[in-house]
Amino acid sequence: MTAPTENAGSDASPGSAAGSPAAAFLTSLGYTTEDQQKLHETYRYLHAHPELSMQEHETAAYLLGRLQELGLEAFACGGTGIVGILRNGDGPVVGYRADTDGLPIGENTGLEYASAATGTLEDGTAVPVMHGCGHDTHMAVALTTAELLARSTDRWAGTVVFIFQPGEETAAGARAMVADGLWGKAPRPEVIYGQHVWPSAAGEVEISSGTAMAMADSWRITVLGRQAHGSQPEKSIDPILLGAHMVVRIQTIISREVPARDSAVITVGTFHGGLKENIIPGSAEFTVNVRTFEPEVREHVLGALRRIIAAEAAASGAPEPLIEEISSFPRCYNDPETTAGLLPGLRRALGEQNVKEVPPVMGSEDFGLLADAIGVPSVYWMFGSAKQKRVDAGEPVAGNHSPEFAPELEPTLGTGLAAALAALTTRLDAG
Numbered sequence: 001m002t003a004p005t006e007n008a009g010s011d012a013s014p015g016s017a018a019g020s021p022a023a024a025f026l027t028s029l030g031y032t033t034e035d036q037q038k039l040h041e042t043y044r045y046l047h048a049h050p051e052l053s054m055q056e057h058e059t060a061a062y063l064l065g066r067l068q069e070l071g072l073e074a075f076a077c078g079g080t081g082i083v084g085i086l087r088n089g090d091g092p093v094v095g096y097r098a099d100t101d102g103l104p105i106g107e108n109t110g111l112e113y114a115s116a117a118t119g120t121l122e123d124g125t126a127v128p129v130m131h132g133c134g135h136d137t138h139m140a141v142a143l144t145t146a147e148l149l150a151r152s153t154d155r156w157a158g159t160v161v162f163i164f165q166p167g168e169e170t171a172a173g174a175r176a177m178v179a180d181g182l183w184g185k186a187p188r189p190e191v192i193y194g195q196h197v198w199p200s201a202a203g204e205v206e207i208s209s210g211t212a213m214a215m216a217d218s219w220r221i222t223v224l225g226r227q228a229h230g231s232q233p234e235k236s237i238d239p240i241l242l243g244a245h246m247v248v249r250i251q252t253i254i255s256r257e258v259p260a261r262d263s264a265v266i267t268v269g270t271f272h273g274g275l276k277e278n279i280i281p282g283s284a285e286f287t288v289n290v291r292t293f294e295p296e297v298r299e300h301v302l303g304a305l306r307r308i309i310a311a312e313a314a315a316s317g318a319p320e321p322l323i324e325e326i327s328s329f330p331r332c333y334n335d336p337e338t339t340a341g342l343l344p345g346l347r348r349a350l351g352e353q354n355v356k357e358v359p360p361v362m363g364s365e366d367f368g369l370l371a372d373a374i375g376v377p378s379v380y381w382m383f384g385s386a387k388q389k390r391v392d393a394g395e396p397v398a399g400n401h402s403p404e405f406a407p408e409l410e411p412t413l414g415t416g417l418a419a420a421l422a423a424l425t426t427r428l429d430a431g
Contacts, residue, residue, distance in 0.1 A: 050102025078177030091158025095192035213332035216364035230278035335377030345426030
C-alpha cells in the first residue's frame, strides 16, 4: 500500500457544518480546509484498500509511514498492529485506539472510491473485502488527530499512545498486541479512549456509562452421527435431525432460563450438513453466537448450551459433539468516573444536544482488553454517520456490516475528529 497521490477534493468547510460547535472547536485547534481535504483523501484511500483481519500488512505499512512522517516513534506490534508514540514533555499518558481490519463483503455503495479489493479466508476461500464496519473512518480520524496534536504542542503536555489495532472483527488483534508486549514497549497510559462509527445521525455522539457493549462468544458445533442410505434411516443416526433438535432447544435458554430483567441473545448463524438428498450424512455443523452483558449470565448461558448439546446427542444415541470456540469478545466497560469526566469536554466540543447518554448495545468489541491488561480505565463511544433527515424520517439506513454502508463524509469525519481531540486534550490539559 502506497500513500495516496491524487487529490480527493474537499466536501465542505472545516467541521462541515459552518458555525457548529464542532467546527468552532476544530478551528480553535488550527484545523483548516486543507486539513479537511487531507482527512477526506486519507479516508477515501483507506476505504478503497481494505484487508482482512490479521492480514492488514499493507495497511500497517501505510500507517507506519504516515506516523513516521509526523515525527512519532512508531513500531509494529502484534503482527499487523502499529503503535505511534507522541511525546510532549511531562504530563499524563493517554492511549487512543483505532482498529484497522476490513470484512469479507462485496461492496455495493456505488462510490467512486469503492473497494475492489479481494482477500483469502483461513480456509483458502477467495472473497471480496470491504471496510463495511467503518474502520477506515477510525484510522483516518486517528491519523489526523495525531497530525494536529503534533503541530500544536504548545497547547498540551504529556504523551499520547496511538494504537492501530488489527483483527477487531475476530477478537484476535487486542490479544495479539498485548501478548506481543505492547505495554512493555509503549508507555502505560492512565486511560485509553476509543470510538466507533455507526448509523445514527451524523454530528452526534452516543455514550454509555458502565457496560457499553456486550460480551460475545461464538462456537462451532460438529454434530456426529452415522451415515446411511436415505431409504434406510433406521441404520443411521441422523445428525441433521439431531442438530435441528439442538437448534430449537437452544432457543429455550433465553425464554426459560434467563430472567426477564437480564439480557442475552443466542443466534444460530449457519447450519451445514449433507451433500445429497438421498444420503443421511455422518456429520453436520452449525455455529452459534451468544451475547450477554453480565458475567454470571454469560456463564449460565454457555453452560446451558453445553448441557443441551450433550443431552440431545445422548438422547439420540450419538457420539459426543465437538465444540470449538471461534472467538470470545470481552465486555466493553466504560469506567463511570472516567466517563463522567469526559462528558463536559465532549459537550463543549460538539454541543450539549449532540452528546447523548444511551443504554448499552448488544454489539461487541475487543477494545476493553487493552485497558484490562494493565488495570486502567477506558471509555468507548459511538459517532453517527447517517443523514439527519433520513434518521428523523425513520428511513432505512445501511448499517455496519452492510455492503451498502457508506458514511456521510461530513459531518461524520469532523465529528469523530472533534470527539477524539476533545477527549485527548481534556485529559492532557487536566494534567
